[in-house]
Amino acid sequence: MRPLLAATIKLAPLLPTSVAVCGFPGVEEAVSAVGEIINKGVTMRGFASSPRRYYPLTSPWHHPECVELCDTLMMHAINKFGNISMDLPEADSIFFKFQGPTAASIQEAVGIVEAIAKKHGGKDLIFAQTEEQSDELWRARKAAHWSAMALVEGGTCYSTDVCVPPSNLPQLVKQTKEDLQANGICGPILGWAE
Amino acid sequence: MPDVVVYAESTEDVSEVMKLAYAHRIPVTPFSGGTSLEGHITCPYGGICVDLSRMDEILEIHEEDSDCVVQGGARWEDINADLKERGLGLFFPLDPGPSACIGGMMATGCRWALVGAWAQCSLLNCSSYSGTNAVRYGTAKGEWFLNAVCSEFSLLARHS
Numbered sequence: 001m002r003p004l005l006a007a008t009i010k011l012a013p014l015l016p017t018s019v020a021v022c023g024f025p026g027v028e029e030a031v032s033a034v035g036e037i038i039n040k041g042v043t044m045r046g047f048a049s050s051p052r053r054y055y056p057l058t059s060p061w062h063h064p065e066c067v068e069l070c071d072t073l074m075m076h077a078i079n080k081f082g083n084i085s086m087d088l089p090e091a092d093s094i095f096f097k098f099q100g101p102t103a104a105s106i107q108e109a110v111g112i113v114e115a116i117a118k119k120h121g122g123k124d125l126i127f128a129q130t131e132e133q134s135d136e137l138w139r140a141r142k143a144a145h146w147s148a149m150a151l152v153e154g155g156t157c158y159s160t161d162v163c164v165p166p167s168n169l170p171q172l173v174k175q176t177k178e179d180l181q182a183n184g185i186c187g188p189i190l191g192w193a194e
Numbered sequence: 195m196p197d198v199v200v201y202a203e204s205t206e207d208v209s210e211v212m213k214l215a216y217a218h219r220i221p222v223t224p225f226s227g228g229t230s231l232e233g234h235i236t237c238p239y240g241g242i243c244v245d246l247s248r249m250d251e252i253l254e255i256h257e258e259d260s261d262c263v264v265q266g267g268a269r270w271e272d273i274n275a276d277l278k279e280r281g282l283g284l285f286f287p288l289d290p291g292p293s294a295c296i297g298g299m300m301a302t303g304c305r306w307a308l309v310g311a312w313a314q315c316s317l318l319n320c321s322s323y324s325g326t327n328a329v330r331y332g333t334a335k336g337e338w339f340l341n342a343v344c345s346e347f348s349l350l351a352r353h354s
Contacts, residue, residue, distance in 0.1 A: 003212070003224040003244055004266040004297040005205050006253060007342045011260045011277070011284040012331065066327055142292055159231065 018098045018106050019134040020125040022117050023091030027071050027189065028174035030092050033120035034067055035166050037113055066097035067192065068141055071177060074148060074188035081147040082140035086133065089126070095141055096125070097134075148188040155186070196223060196243035203248045211244055226267040226295035232302060246297055257282055266297030287331035288338055300339050 024030035070078065075090045096113060100106040114125055128134040140147070149157045164172055173189065180187035202208045215222045221241030228235060237243060246267040254263040255277075264273060271292065274285045290299060331338070 003208055003222070003246060004300060004342050004344055005208060005246075005249065006263055006265050007296050007300055007339055008261055008263050009273075009286055009296065010338045011262060012287045013260075014278070014283050014285045142289075145291075 013101075015099045015101055016103070016106065017134065018110070019128040019137050020096050020098070020110070021088060021093050021137070022096065022125045023089045023093045023123045024117075025092070025121040026174065027069070027092045027177050028170040029120045029122070030069055030094050031170040031173050031191075033117050033122060034069070034094060035169065036116050036120070037067065038166075040112060040116065066095065066138075068095040069093070069173070069189065069191040070095065070141070070144065071189035073151070073186070074144055074190050077147040077151050077188055078140050078144055081150040082143065084136050084140045086128075086137065089123075091123070094122075095137070097138065144188075144190050148190070151188065152186050195240065196237040197240045199225075199243045199245055201245045201248055208244060208246070211242060215242055224266075224297065224301075226297050227269065227291075227293045229291040229294045230298060230302065231291075234298065234301065247295065250295070252276055255280070255282070257284065260284060262286075264296050266295065266300075268296050269293055270296065270299065286338070287327045289327045300342060 022030075024033065069092075071092045072090050075088055075093055078084065079088055079090065094117070098106045098109045098113075100109060110125070117125070128137050145157065145159070149155060162169075162172060162176075173191070177187075177189060200207070200211050202211065212222065214220070221237070221239040223235060223237045223241065223243050224246055225235050225243050226246045235243075246265075249265040249267040250269065250272065252262055252264050252268060252273060256262065262273070262277075270286055270288060270290070273296075277284055277286070288299060
């Protein structure tokens with residue numbers, strides 16, 4: 001084994017993005033919505049046919065750039081310690097970052113996601129209004145680990161991953177949240193789709 | 195814990211450390227961002243920790259090829275900040291925990307069989323150095339790392 005000194009890394013086009021948060025009745029509904037969104041896909045033909053730059057696509061579908069789960073307790077932690085100017089609803093929520101080469105392509109993706117979210121009981125998407133607000137919202141999400149740690153003074157955070165078939169994930173997350181609450185454990189839930 | 199930490203600032207620094215470690219069979223654990231969740235940066239056998247965080251430069255940018263060459267200690271946020279400042283309209287889409295460095299990202303994603311930059315890189319790692327952009331761009335075990343430059347000496351692989 002040898003220390004890595006340098007690497008050649010591939011770059012992707014930097015495209016416009018739009019950040020939104022959607023609250024759901026529960027984590028099971030939120031995760032179910034994400035499963036359907038991932039399987040539905042969003043078409044962005046201009047992006048795929050760019051003649052000037054080649055970049056690899058990891059799947060035939062063009063998903064939102066980011067899809068993140070933050071449960072009620074995590075949203076509470078972000079509101080309290082995330083250093084953001086927006087007041088986010090404390091509900092089991094999904095953060096979306098939409099991306100596309102044109103405003104129309106982003107709007108197309110938003111429309112599809114909104115319809116699926118509503119089908120699973122999701123509320124209206126709350127959009128960041130400015131680039132600064134988008135950055136602030138995403139920074140709060142990236143720092144969520146430390147916001148969660150601040151919930152318990154002097155506490156230690158133990159994180160873990162799960163890996164199950166996607167169809168089992170909604171029930172798993174719901175059951176895990178119930179187990180944490182039943183046992184009095186401060187367990188904010190954070191997750192992302194990949 | 196390591197017995198000694200060396201803050202490498204050049205390929206030559208790393209090479210000298212590796213020559214010494216090879217000659218005396220001393221364990222070496224590379225380090226840069228320190229954000230590993232998989233135990234890569236533990237030093238159960240002591241030895242030398244080579245801290246690569248000072249080797250954090252972007253060496254070359256190839257805009258037409260959409261790639262760039264960076265040192266192992268370069269942080270993904272700094273790379274993107276630099277690209278944004280240059281106005282190139284390109285970015286590196288893998289976004290793990292804040293302060294993660296390219297070397298660690300590559301080692302985690304590519305497991306110990308590749309460069310093994312982290313002595314305890316375990317075959318059990320399934321996360322493959324992911325991040326919030328993974329749903330669209332995949333993870334570090336995908337196609338975002340094109341090649342790597344490693345130091346000249348190999349050590350025996352260690353199983354965690």
